[in-house]
Amino acid sequence: IRRQPELWEQTLTQGKQETDRIRHLFHQLQVDEVILTGCGTSYYLAITAAAVFQEWTIPSRAIPASEMLLVPDTVLIPGTKTLVIAASRSGSTTEVVKAVQRLRSRPTVTTWGLTCHPDSPLTQAAHQSWTLPHAKEKSVVMTGSFTSMLLFLQWIAATVAKKEGPARELQHLPTAAAESMSAAHTLGQQLGADLRYDHLIYLGLGAYYGLACEGMLKAKEMTQVVCEAYNPLEFRHGPLSVLREGCRVFLLSQQRCSSQEQAVARDLRALNADVVVLAEDAASFDCDRPLPLPAGFSDAARCLLYLPLLQWVAYYRTLQSGLHPDRPRHLDQVVIL
Ligand code: F1P
Numbered sequence: 016i017r018r019q020p021e022l023w024e025q026t027l028t029q030g031k032q033e034t035d036r037i038r039h040l041f042h043q044l045q046v047d048e049v050i051l052t053g054c055g056t057s058y059y060l061a062i063t064a065a066a067v068f069q070e071w072t073i074p075s076r077a078i079p080a081s082e083m084l085l086v087p088d089t090v091l092i093p094g095t096k097t098l099v100i101a102a103s104r105s106g107s108t109t110e111v112v113k114a115v116q117r118l119r120s121r122p123t124v125t126t127w128g129l130t131c132h133p134d135s136p137l138t139q140a141a142h143q144s145w146t147l148p149h150a151k152e153k154s155v156v157m158t159g160s161f162t163s164m165l166l167f168l169q170w171i172a173a174t175v176a177k178k179e180g181p182a183r184e185l186q187h188l189p190t191a192a193a194e195s196m197s198a199a200h201t202l203g204q205q206l207g208a209d210l211r212y213d214h215l216i217y218l219g220l221g222a223y224y225g226l227a228c229e230g231m232l233k234a235k236e237m238t239q240v241v242c243e244a245y246n247p248l249e250f251r252h253g254p255l256s257v258l259r260e261g262c263r264v265f266l267l268s269q270q271r272c273s274s275q276e277q278a279v280a281r282d283l284r285a286l287n288a289d290v291v292v293l294a295e296d297a298a299s300f301d302c303d304r305p306l307p308l309p310a311g312f313s314d315a316a317r318c319l320l321y322l323p324l325l326q327w328v329a330y331y332r333t334l335q336s337g338l339h340p341d342r343p344r345h346l347d348q349v350v351i352l
Pocket residue numbers: 054055056057102103104105106107108111155156157236346347348349350
């Protein structure tokens with residue numbers, strides 16, 4: 016978790032070396048849309064990346080790799096030139112590899128792979144692939160690999176975008192993360208050690224829904240506590256009924272939705288939930304624990320900065336529960352069907 020600023024620096028260095036190749040390949044393809052895919056954490060990163068792609072480049076969506084494999088005709092639009100970008104830390108997850116192998120033969124589909132393992136089945140199956148070996152991990156639970164692959168996908172989107180701002184912003188993320196890591200660590204340690212809260216809820220909208228799902232998955236994998244993820248405004252349409260004193264809610268707020276999300280935070284507090292807000296202007300929310308995030312980023316670029324706190328919370332809760340963060344129950348690094 017702690018080495019992420021350094022990993023992101025290395026990811027950007029690699030991204031810059033690949034800029035011409037990415038631009039050339041993308042412009043040669045002239046695709047109508049991008050579909051990002053993966054499983055588990057890698058699917059959640061696809062959700063976030065798809066929203067960023069759509070905002071910076073062309074129509075994009077995220078689909079679980081199992082659906083790309085099993086029901087591709089419910090996903091692909093006939094006659095549409097599609098770029099499928101598949102992410103997988105291991106590059107070996109069955110659904111991802113088989114989906115790419117099958118899609119490759121479709122004339123309207125081009126496949127790109129993104130992984131942390133060189134020479135993996137995914138790199139062999141995809142038309143083009145990128146590997147981030149520096150982001151490989153020994154742990155089962157993905158942390159730095161998630162954020163590094165997400166940053167690389169953001170870099171691809173920024174590279175093919177018609178404006179320069181996104182690429183410039185991304186280059187400031189490692190420094191911003193290094194500066195905010197200690198606040199995230201201190202708060203994560205406090206929150207993780209507090210076992211009174213046995214129901215964790217993660218809220219994020221658009222690109223941040225993928226981040227909320229990832230925060231939820233980290234806590235679930237490491238601690239097996241009950242966790243859920245929702246869009247913050249959707250949460251008021253029914254799920255709100257579960258709120259009680261043992262609930263802790265993490266609200267990952269976007270700057271452009273700040274006033275609506277402040278209203279959500281007020282509702283949550285009124286129902287006795289413990290509310291943690293991560294936002295650039297976190298101090299202006301009615302919440303129990305604000306984590307102000309570094310200023311000066313667009314919502315699309317800022318994504319990565321939300322993750323360290325969520326990862327620390329899961330990590331410290333695991334230790335406090337007497338569990339081993341690197342040995343999550345029933346899980347392996349790779350799911351082979
Ligand atoms: C993804 C994944 C992880 C999950 C678990 C099994 O693998 O599903 O999200 O935490 O450990 O693997 P990958 O395709 O990214 O290698």
